[in-house]
Amino acid sequence: xxxxxxxxxxxxxxRSVIKKTxxxxxxxxxxxxxxxxxxxxxxxxxxNWVDVVLTDYNMPVMNGLDFILKAKKEDLFSDIPFIxxxxxxxxxxxxxxxxxxxxxxxxxxxTAESIxxxxxxxxxxxxxxxxxxxxxxxxxx
Amino acid sequence: xxxxxxxxxxxxxxxxxxxMFFLPAEQEKEGxxxxxxxxxxxxxxxxxxxxxxxxxxxxxxxxxxSEMTENFMGESDDKLTRELKYGTLKELLNMxxxxxxRKLDSGHGFDLGIPEIVDGETIPSELPxxxxxxxxxxxxxxxxxxx
Numbered sequence: 001x002x003x004x005x006x007x008x009x010x011x012x013x014x015r016s017v018i019k020k021t022x023x024x025x026x027x028x029x030x031x032x033x034x035x036x037x038x039x040x041x042x043x044x045x046x047x048n049w050v051d052v053v054l055t056d057y058n059m060p061v062m063n064g065l066d067f068i069l070k071a072k073k074e075d076l077f078s079d080i081p082f083i084x085x086x087x088x089x090x091x092x093x094x095x096x097x098x099x100x101x102x103x104x105x106x107x108x109x110x111t112a113e114s115i116x117x118x119x120x121x122x123x124x125x126x127x128x129x130x131x132x133x134x135x136x137x138x139x140x141x
Numbered sequence: 142x143x144x145x146x147x148x149x150x151x152x153x154x155x156x157x158x159x160x161m162f163f164l165p166a167e168q169e170k171e172g173x174x175x176x177x178x179x180x181x182x183x184x185x186x187x188x189x190x191x192x193x194x195x196x197x198x199x200x201x202x203x204x205x206x207s208e209m210t211e212n213f214m215g216e217s218d219d220k221l222t223r224e225l226k227y228g229t230l231k232e233l234l235n236m237x238x239x240x241x242x243r244k245l246d247s248g249h250g251f252d253l254g255i256p257e258i259v260d261g262e263t264i265p266s267e268l269p270x271x272x273x274x275x276x277x278x279x280x281x282x283x284x285x286x287x288x
Contacts, residue, residue, distance in 0.1 A: 011228050011231065012225065012228055013214055013228045013232055014228075017213055058235075060255070087235050088250070088253065090242075090243060107239075107240075108161075108236045108239065108240075109157045109236050111160060
């Protein structure tokens with residue numbers, strides 16, 4: 001499936017890895033937008049169509065939690081699903097993310113399957129659409 | 142708790158290196174920073190606070206860091222700047238530390254700081270370190286516990 005996906009992470013290597021993993025997860029044809037923090041992401045969302053956001057938590061300027069809370073207050077963005085991709089995986093933190101309006105959570109380290117398992121139901125894709133690219137899943141990122 | 146954390150760190154190094162960097166990893170030994178022989182490696186540190194507080198330092202030789210960055214980003218070494226390699230080491234550290242602390246977590250969580258590159262020679266040589274074999278090279282994880 002083709003979407004406009006916004007990746008928000010202050011690490012260029014991690015944005016690159018998420019982009020490649022999305023390709024291996026079957027989202028290779030999607031338009032990928034990138035931002036380094038929540039503030040930059042909000043600005044990008046005001047000028048670009050975004051179907052889904054993948055955001056880190058621990059970022060300078062505006063962290064992932066504040067980003068989701070601010071975005072959810074804006075009518076234009078209220079229906080955009082936010083997926084948190086972070087090393088912060090304790091129960092309290094995940095509850096905090098979900099209560100702020102996040103639609104899903106992926107912990108680092110992740111695989112193409114773990115990304116896809118979270119994205120498919122959120123984006124309303126059919127379970128029978130087996131679009132994962134097995135050949136790219138394990139090697140050659 | 143300290144012993145549990147060191148074990149969790151070692152397990153996490155294997156999980157992260159194999160999942161995200163596509164390299165085999167196997168623990169070799171535990172000792173001190175001095176005994177790792179990696180004082181001239183590229184090093185990064187990450188502070189954490191919670192039930193137990195301190196910092197984790199990872200030491201990775203330059204050649205291995207280049208290979209890991211190539212695997213991580215899917216780019217050949219000639220396209221990789223030092224900034225990208227340092228960024229990759231910081232991400233490795235972030236994932237290892239977060240993954241290990243999740244294994245110990247009672248649900249209330251730890252707070253992680255921001256990873257930073259540090260001079261390996263400033264790391265106290267008597268601190269406990271675990272050496273992990275990764276693709277015919279070695280990386281070390283050093284625990285510096287404050288409480």
